[in-house]
Amino acid sequence: PPVLIIYQVISLCPRHRYQRKYPYAHVGRTLCQPPTRTLSETQYFFVDVSTLSSLGTHYQLRISRVDSFTLHTDKKFSFTASPSQPQYFKYVFPDGVDTAIVKVNSEMTFPCSVMSIQDIQCPVYDLDNNVAFIGMYQTMTKTAAITVQRKDFPSNSFYVVVVVKTEDEACGGPLRFYPLRPDELIDAGNRSKTLDVVVSPAISCESLSQAGQTVHHSQCSREKCSCLSLFPFLFLSNISSSLLPFSLFPLSLHPLSPSQRIVTGRSRQESLSSIEEDDYDTLADIDSDKNIVRTKKYLCVSDLARKDKRVVNVTGNQDICYYNFLCAHPLGNLSAFNNILSNLGYVMLGLLFLLIVLQRDIIHSRALDRHDLNALECGIPKHFGLFYAMGTALMMEGLLSACYHVCPNYTNFQFDTSFMYMIAGLCVLKLYQKRHPDINASAYTAYACLAAVIFFSVLGVVFGKGNMVFWIIFSVLHILATMLLSTQLYYMGRWRLDSGILRRIVYVIYTDCIRQCSGPMYISRHLITDIVWLLFGLSRAAYGLLKTPNDFASYLLAIAICNLLLYFAFYIIMKLRSGERIQCMAMVCILFTAVVWGFALFFFFQGLSTWQKTPAESQEHNRDCIVLSFFDDHDIWHFLSSIAMFGSFLVLLTMDDDLDDVQRDKIFVF
Secondary structure, three states: OOEEEEEEEEEEOOEOOOOOEOOEEEEEEEOOOOOOOOOOOOOOOOOOOOOOOOOOOOEEEEEEEOOOOEEOEOOOEEEEEEOOEOEEEEEEOOOOOOEEEEEEEOOOOOOOEEEEEEEOOOOOOOOOOOOOOOOEEEEEOOEEEEEEEHHHOOOOEEEEEEEEOOOOHHHOOOOOOOOOOOOOEOOOOOOOEEEEEEEEEOOOHHHHHHHHOOOOOOEEOOOOEEOOOOOHHHHHHHOOHHHHHHHOOOOOOOOOOHHHHOOOOOOOOOOOOOOOOOOOOOOHHHHHOHHHHOOOOOOOHHHHOOOOOOOOOOOOEOOOOOOOHHHOOOEOOEOOHHHHHOOHHHHHHHHHHHHHHHHHHHHHHHHHHOOOHHHHHEOOOOOOHHHHHHHHHHHHHHHHHHHHOOOOOOOOHHHHHHHHHHHHHHHHHHHHHHHOOOOOOOHHHHHHHHHHHHHHHHHHHHHOOOOHHHHHHHHHHHHHHHHHHHHHHHOOOOOOOOOOHHHHHHHHHHHHHHHOOOOOOOHHHHHHHHHHHHHHHHHHHHHHHHHOOOOHHHHHHHHHHHHHHHHHHHHHHHHHHOOOOOOHHHHHHHHHHHHHHHHHHHHHOOOOOOOOOOHHHHHOOOOOOOEOOOEOHHHHHHHHHHHHHHHHHHHHHHOOHHHOOOEHHHOOOO
């Protein structure tokens, strides 16, 4: 069994990252458990104690046996750790358990700690300055959780290492000032932390198959776990896992299993990188080294297809991705496959909406071919192009949201919001096209405007965080765009933005306000809406300048959604005011969509993680799975929001069906 060595030293002053010195009176280390060949084998070790003091230093050495070293499944174990006394324990996978989740909890927010999962090997990296060298690790305040798979550990066991940091900056805590004198000791105070660790079995492949309700077959082994029966999307598990980030998702860093990350003594045949200049001493080099193979006079394809699979994962740092670690189920190189799978609803419902639009398009085309008078002269003109674009955008939203959830963080959030801007813009265009089919924006103009929005979103992600110059430029452009759009809507496109615009503005002010008092011509139709829209734009621009929020993508998305809601409310009010009615089907869609949106937003605001805080602080918001022990609150948001978006599209598709028998010269424009 392991041996715990405790030193009692009068003055031990280790140096740390910021070259501060902290005195510790007690230092304890657990010896790594070496492999034994026989039960009766005797092993020896040496303990060296040194000091830089010019005077003699008294110390006490105590060696004790660690009895509670092996963790047991579903049994909580409590312990205490400190910067000078890290702790680690061993866990062995029992039979029938292929995936386990390691949870470490503490009642104390500080001191900041690190939880690491390492393979059974010596030495164990259990110090603040080397715990990140191997394995998977997370910084933590109160909660940390890492999902571990048996196939990643050849020995079917691993170490759970807990290290308490000397400083709290990594967890969002204050950073101590530098001492006035270089050799001045800093009192670290009491940095002991009491923690609980428990290892529980995670969901298995069989349970995952049952969650899909389409149980055909599932294959589970220590080397590979493929659950092909969950959804059609899961058939991708047959693809080499190392190719998934290239074929489906943007290249990003995400946590790597220890067996993939710890590579020692690779042969030249396996090497992916160029080899330094070397002497080739053995005949085997002729067949194994690429620098020799490629000098052959006659090359074959096999000579240039010798590289093994490229691995894009380069780190075990789980702080770079803001998962809900308490409900993150891995599949291959995907650490939170449940958050990716739940986006399937967007794709499926987007496809269903396209089929519904196609059916209506075919029916309308046949009516035109028959020269049906209702189709030619009655109702809102039927244009289905934007509806097709909306359905495609819903499918793309699911795909890009899945890309974001490969590794959720501030930089990747632009993938999650890109098609949300597109959807909001397309819905506004469709509402406007219903009553203004001849003066609606062309496809080129609409595409250019949406591209500009996404471009500014990227600029905001890169430059907007705390940059006042960016916020001033964006706010000015936002106000100008709002004013131009309001003018376009009020004058029905009967104005031009050219060199004579200022002269015409002065002329209108002189004739309508000074020479004679003329009121606005379209008060109820556009003036009130334009004023509300302009005031909203000014308020959002002022908020951005005063607050400069860190999450620019969400700020921009809020502007788009609020503009859509304002225009939709205006459209419904004017429709009812004009004496039109909403048919039963459209009313059911509106009520159903509103209820689903309410439930969806409830789950969205649960906030299971947030990259606006440090990774350790984000993990305090993590929660356990709530559905089938596989899906969390954010997955439910994905399911419900996809249904709500589908319902919103149906509202836009059916809300003017009551006008299909009304002559177009009796339908009001607003």
